[in-house]
Amino acid sequence: MTQVLxxxxxxxxxxxxxxxxxxxxxxxxxxxxxxFDERPLLKHALSQVLAKSVxxxxxxxxxxETFFSPIEVGDNGQADAGTPTGNESDFDNSGDGGTPGDGGAPGGGGDDDSLMALLERGDAAALQQAMANAAREVQLQNIRIFTQRGMYMRRILENMGIEAFDDALYQTVKADDNDPRGEGLRQLKARLIEDVAELVDKQMLLYTANSGQRLREEVLQKTPLGRVEMRDFKVMHELVRKLAKRLVSLHSRRRSVSRRGQLDVRQTIRRNxxxxxxxxxTVWKRVRVDRPKVIAVCDVSGSVAQVARFLLxxxxxVSEVIPKVRAFAFSNQLGEVTDLFxxxxxxxxxxxxxxxxxxxxxxxxxxxSELERLTIDDIDHRTTVLMLGDARSNYGDPGDRALRRIHNRARRVLWLNPEPRPFWNSGDSEMQKLGSCCDRVEPCRTLRHLEQVISEIARTAI
Amino acid sequence: MSAAQQSPARQGITDMLAGLGNSGYIASEAIATVVYLAQALSKPVLVEGPPGVGKTELAYAASQLLEKPLIRLQCYEGLDEAKALYEWKYGKQLLYTQVLKEKLGDLMAGTQGLRESIDRLHEFDDTFFNEEFLEPRPLLKALWAENGAVLLIDEIDKSDQEFEAFLLELLQDYQISIPEIGTVKAKIPPLVFLTSNNTREIGDALKRRCLHLYIPFPDSKLEQSIIESRVPELEQRLRQQLVAFVQSLRGLDLKKVPAVSETIDWARTLLLLHAPELDNQLVRSTLNVLLKFQDDIEHVDAEIPALTRAANKHG
Structure with a gap:
């Protein structure tokens, strides 16, 4: 029972x-x-104990459904379709000893329970039992990658006593090549192999369903955002959401940490x-600290657009911890996109x-300068201005004077540059000029970088 | 085990279903299972689901079934232990000290020096901080209940995270530490229901200690028997039409879909109006019982004829 669980x-x-x-x-x-007797009951009970969200x-x-579903053996399992529980191979294999399937142990044991006898009798239930036992013997639940399929199939078959069966088959065919019994046995064997393959596939689906996904997510986190391909966007969005959720739960606790304020008379008397x-x-009335205001300005031209997508x-x-976000997008003109979002x-x-x-x-x-005109009245000591761009101004005015005036009013200005550091200041990149008007300049190439930056905003804004 | 010979768990759950039904709560099998398990394993139950599917109602029904008092704690932001657990009766304490002031002279008689007086006072140390002066709030009441109780902690998602953490001790060991008195342990562990509308994610620590029940909207068969139990006067034909209508309404894209409580309200409304069957006019004039947003009402208005026609086929 515990093994199944x-x-x-x-x-x-x-x-x-x-x-x-x-x-x-x-x-x-x-x-x-x-x-294990009643399937719906078992399902309700386990679901209530083990699964804790929708x-x-x-x-x-x-x-x-996958775990407790039957593998149909032999004649499509119609032999035991009557009893609801007899169908579930994993149920049956819960009994630790004394089950008829013990004959499936290495060697093929007693005459009656040998693989040959089972197959010829078409005893689906016993065959299923033997298969489940063999699967347990060879520890099928440890299967990890699909290249192991063949190995596990072989081991299960061996465990069920396929060698003895093969010998018998060989003897039969050798004795008389046209013996109809030999042809029948060959068919039985083919069907058995199919069943075992199905069992192994099912188990692999169960135990490895997500490991590929996880690997992919891990790789994507480290891929430069500019190079993420269209087909991976869905996974990326999911991933961003996951990371965002983590940040929210990390920082929403911190948010409620208080500062000293007025004396709370009622609580103080109570406490003393x-x-x-x-x-x-003494107990002090807690002052809820202002949530950070963020103004995000994104260069959405060419290569930077991709990064802007994920930043926004x-x-x-993370609107739960950073509720006030104004977003601007620009290439040759700048406009506010807050309402759009x-x-x-x-x-x-x-x-x-x-x-x-x-x-x-x-x-x-x-x-x-357009940004300055639009936002300067809204920028105060609580505002974080987040610039995202490669600072390549096409040899035009880099706009550092406007940025400096913004910097003077804002709590801080962060510049995120999707180019790697060695490329900064080469050609038309004005990173040095613009960077001098910022509190910090960070490269921002992968999802990891993004996470760090946003976590930083959520943290230091308190 | 043969089908005729039922396992004790199956027996218990069948009884539970019937018992809840007698208290006017038509439960699905999942619900009955969770109540049974909660009792058997003495674990609290966290109930989630859309508003109006009978989460709170379940606790009431369980308390009726078990014949134990229901103690309800409504959660809100800023709820603290003084309101949830216990409070000292300051007034009574003050009054007693005033009254006993005169006695003080007698008590102190014969003592010599400060030290001896203090020693004498120590003998009466706990006079003012014992259970006499303790005002129990819902949680403590539930622990003190002589024959056990059903404790309903309603809308736990509305409370602060600190309060959630504070509940952990109670939920795990059915005991609570009060600094002045010590640990209070439940005589009989109460059956605890926590409900949540999922306005915020409940912490993992809390979830781990609870059984988790999600109550979805009922299917049409279950909803019909709920209406039958709650509004028995309603004719069967109208009941079928009404449930079919509400069920198809839930399929539409609405701000707030009608819940079971709204279906019951609507059934009562139709009963009051002596409606023989659903028609467009009737539906239009009573739709505000089902839908609580003007946007939704306007959105549905165009669909009413089609929905009514479809629903009437069920009658």
Missing amino acids: SNFIKALRAADVRVSTAETIDAAGALEMVG DDKQRFDDCF IEYDGLMFD LFLYS KSLPVEQALTETLNTWGMGSTDYGGAL
């Missing part, structure tokens, strides 16, 4: 349902109550009752932004 939990974890040890113990407790429940359901009302311990996506995904879903707003503002060559001078 721990295998199931392993499968759940592979499907990205987080199951703690404490929950495993609870599940064992619940399992003892409800037993998403998890969905994944749990899928996983449960233990000192007979002498005010030893990220910024709007408020009214449309983020992906749509992104496309719209890139289409409207993304044409034309960059004009930093014009864009920055």
Whole structure:
């Protein structure tokens, strides 16, 4: 029983349902109550103990269906279609001893339970049992990559006693090449191999469903944003959201940390009752600290556009900790896109932004003075100005004077440059001039960089 | 095990379903299972689901079924332990000290010097900080209940994260530490229900300690039996039409889809109006019972004839 449960939990974890040890113990407790007899009951009970959110429940359901579903053997399993529980191979294999399938152990054991006899009898239930036992013997649950499929299939077949079967088959055919029994046996063997392949595939699906996905996500986090391909956008968006969620939970706790303010009389009296009302311990009314204001200005021309896409996506995904974001986009002209992001879903707003503002060559001078005109009244000591661009001004006015005036009013100005450091200041890049008007200049090439920058904003803004 | 010979768990759950039904709560099998498990494993239950599917109602029904008092704690931002757990009765303490002032002279009689007086006072140390002067709030009440209780912690997502952390001790060990008195342990662990509308993500630590139940909108069969139980006077034909209508309404893109509580309200409204069956006029004039946003009402208005026609086929 515990073996089945721990295998199931392993499968759940592979499907990205987080199951703690404490929950495993609870599940064992619940399992003892409800037993394996009734499938819906088992499903409800385990789902309530193990899956703790709506998403998890969905994944749990899928996983449960695959894990506790029968592999149909022999004559399409119609032999035992009558009993609901007889179908589930994993159920049956829960009994630790004394089950008829013991004959499936190495060597093929007793005469009646040999693979040959089972196949010829067409005893689907016993065959299934033998298969499940063999799978347990060879520890099929440890399968990780698809190249292991063949190996595990071979081992299971050997464990079921395929060698003895092959010998018998050989003897039969050798004795008489046209013996109909030989042809029948060959067919039986082919079908058996198919069944075993299905079993192995199912197990692999269960235990490795997400590992490929995880690897891909890991790689994508380190890929320069400019080089992420269109087909990976969906995964990237998902990934940004995941990272954003992490940042939100990290920083929303911190947000409620208080500063000293007015004395809270009621709380103070309450707290000091233990000192007979002498005010030893003072309690201060907590002042909720202002949330940060962010003005994000993105160069959306050419190569930078891609990075801008993810920066904006990220910024709007953490709206719980950074609720006030004004976004501007520019190439040769600058415009505010805040309303666009408020009214449309983020992906749509992104496309719209890139289409409207993304044409034309960059004009930093014009864009920055326009930015100054639009926002200077809104910038105060709480505002973080986030510039994203490669600072390539096409040999025009870099706009450093306007940026300096903004810098003088703002809490800080951060410049994110998607180019690697050695390229800065080469050709028409005005990084040095513009950088001198910023508090910090950071390269911003991958999702990792983005995460660090945004985490920094959320943290130091408190 | 044969089908005829039921396992104790199956028996318990069947009883639970019937019992909840008697208290006027038509439960799905998942709901009955969770209540049964919660009792058997003595674990709290975290109930999530869209508003109006009967999360709070479940706790009421369970308390009726188990014949235990229901103690309800409504959560809100800024809820602290003084309001949730206990408070000292300051007034009573002050009054008693005033009244007992005269007694002080008698008590102190015969003591010599400060030290001896203090020693004498020490003998009465805990007089003012014992359970006499303690005002129990819901959580403490639930722990003190003689025959156990059903504790409902409603809308836990509305409370602060600190309060959530504070609940952990209670949920795990059914005990709570009060600095002046010590640890209070429940005589009989109460059955705890926590409800959440998911306005914020509940912490993992809390989730880990609870069984998790998600109540979705009921399917049409279940919803019909709920209406039957709550508004038994309604004719069967109209009931079928009404449920079919609401079910198809849930498929539309609305700001707030009607929940079970709204279906019940609507059923009562139709009963009050002596409506024989659904028609466009009737639906239009009573739609504000089901939908709570003007945008939604306008959006649905055009679809009413089609929806009514489809619903009437069920009648």
